[in-house]
Amino acid sequence: MARKTGGNIKDLLFERTTGAFAFLVLFLAVLLFAVLLRESLPALRKFGASFFVTGTWDPVLETFGALPFIYGTVVSSFLAILIAVPLSVGAAIFINEFAPPWMKTPVSFLAELLAAIPSVIYGLWGIFVLVPVLRDVFMKPVTKYLGWVPLFKGPVYGPSMLAAGVLLSIMIVPFILSVSREVLATVPQLQKEAVLSLGGTRWEMIRIVIGQHCLPGIFGATILGLGRALGETMAVTMVIGNRPEALLSLFQPGYSMAAVIANEFTEAVGDVYLSSLVLIGLILFAMTFAVNLAAKWILSRMVARASRGI
């Protein structure tokens, strides 16, 4: 395509102008990373690698370790995945395979609504509706009879790792649901019909064809959901209990990386304190980055395979 046509200078100007904005975007991303890195250096220098495994968060002694927050973020997110994935995949199968066609659009719409609800509103609902219900209907009875199991040890406060996990699962469902539906839709109709015509039941068709074909895609959706759960701030802060300790029991309060930053940032007195919080932010950034990268790679391979007709 010839460049040297009549509006040459204007074309060049246009390309350069839009290119400048593109550069600005790139610059902002680099700046973000640079700022995080620079501000977390004091903490990195003081604590080194021990920051990741220290469980103490002591502003009085200025000893900080990220372990409880990493633990809390990871545990609450995994709990969320554990709940959300089976439900989302099941729902996706229902909508794609069993539901009448008129249901598809309204259900997509409703799932999008779920995704549009701001985090602070989930948190509000979490504090006043979810936590009391979980506490009275589930946690208290379970502690009474199964309190000897480390996972269910009391005392039961209400705000807890479990509450955070359940709330997070509700929040990531729309994402896993929509990706799962897309993945399910890539299954060739021919294969489905082949199984059915050979006498297989609907369930067997799902298990064999979809199970085999869609596993990587579902896995990719899971990782994507994980990425979102890791970074959730407001909803988690409002129901996790704000306890900087890595406790085994799901009924105990915990803390997450995003939550501690939200709670303690404005008052981190002293450079090491603030730097430790920014370092936690950097760790969170790195974790979500890695997870999202993995999800994208898996999903793009899925798309490539589908387009090749596998």
Next chain:
Amino acid sequence: MKALFCLAAILVLLPLFLILFDLLIKGGKELKLTLLIDLPHPVGEPGGGIANGIVGTLVITLMTMLWSVPTAVMCGIYLAEYGKGKFASAVRFAADTMTGVPSIIMGIFGYILLVLPMKRFSAWAGAAALSMIFIPVVVRTTEEMLRTVPTTVREAALALGIARWKATLRITVRTAWPGILTGILLAMARILGETAPLLFTALGNQFWQTRLDQPMAAVPLQVFTYAISPYEDWHDKAWAGALVLITMVLVINIVARVLTREKR
């Protein structure tokens, strides 16, 4: 078997109805005119409203969009039209990375880059933090929408002798515009509801405040503050504020959907 999947579908959508129901009932209870036009009262005293938060949210959001929309759209145009080399890949990667960054980190960014040097909390800093969320999302949606315009349309324009820049703007962008606008509106709905980036940038304000270099109130901040407080009156206001917020978010979402549908 079918029943199990059906149950999954119901469980997945149930929380939506529960939340919306609670918002309508608990929020609706407190939704009086005073809530929408009054300023907050001293803590512990009943009455008052969230008017400054509503205005603050609108001001910060519009401010964010003022510089974010042109930046993101222009960047999206660049990526769609000229986006083949290493530079373009880097930009795309940068935008993708930023979309996955937790919003609280954008708050840190705003605090360190703007609040500290300026020595004040401000609406500017809040808008800066929000733009870091808005821009990457709209860059990607803009690029995607532009790519859906068939190459035949572009080539036809060029064959007619129209300059490339004109063809891009007048024809490609215009064709893709409903989709681009949808992307912008959805991103707007998203930043309207963001709380974390504002926690230590805009900070919040008890009074009417439209100056951009001062702390500013915002509805999500008020909902958060009121929700974690012990005052029953504030809890009611939190629900009402949440109802106002979700209404704004849903209205924008629906407008965005309608636009896309009309295109078809």
Next chain:
Amino acid sequence: MRRISGILAGTAVALVLSLAVVTGATAADPLMINGAGATFPYPLYSKWFYEYSNANPGVRFNYQSIGSGGGIKQITAGTVNFGATDAPMTEEGMKKLPGAILHIPTALGAVVPVYNLDEVPAGLKLTSDLLAGIYLGKITRWNDPKIAELNKTVTLPNADIVVAHRSDGSGTTDIFTKYLTTVNAEWRAKVGRGPSVNWPVGIGGKGNEGVAGVVKQTPGAIGYVELAYAKQNKMKVASLRNKEGNFVSPTLEATSAAAAGMAKSMPDDFRVSLVDAPGKESWPISGLTWILVYRDQTDEARGKAIVQFLKWAIRDGQKMEAALDYAPLPKAVVEKVDLALKQISFKGKSLY
């Protein structure tokens, strides 16, 4: 289609333009003074700033209740015009400041233990050792014999004690832990005092508001909050045994009693602690709260406005304290504070 997007674009532009006009037109709007810090005095300050702004339309004091730690941090960074704290700054902390800072005392408050037990009436008797034991995680049930023996007329439930404390840097925590450190050797050795400590047990709430919220929402919970929060939320308050051995309830009188000897021994920089004060009626966990202002102001208009407000606060403002259960400053202290206010200056000229 184009019409709709045209209308939308037009509306957006119109909105932005009108905002610009509003912003420009409000160039003559009130002077905005920003402060942040302690949640301890927040019920009082928020009333003060509301009333003062109504009486003086030319200024607006925007106060954000983010905790004493936040107040200290932000005034150190210079992002606010004044800070507020109930934990006096340490020598080390003050060294980091760009200039000399004044601690201006504004009110006296009480940190009180609150609890959420339906069956138990208000005024549960506790001692410093019991409180320490609960917060150390050693006393874990409400019907623990140690609590029962002090409260023989009350049936205590066989329930877990759910401990609540602050998740943010707090002057209230500083006062509370200062008390526990003073009266309990184990606490002193294991935890210590400060705006933020390494709590052995418990769940964290953000601000006095957050702790009060947690206790209200959680049956069996115990927490520590400033008296105004307990009163405003109709929470049950425990009575404590003070230095003289009497069980006292936190009242205005008890707080004032704790401050009785204070006037004579008030240091010039006003950084004094009132925990475990002597006196038959004294509430053992009382504390002063301060507003932090730089002695040398960099903004003349704002500096002057702050000084004028503080002059009002230590005299007229004191009248509003009783209604909110904060104790007013003793007369002798007020005069001393007045002298200190004269020190606040801009380029050497007093702003008094």
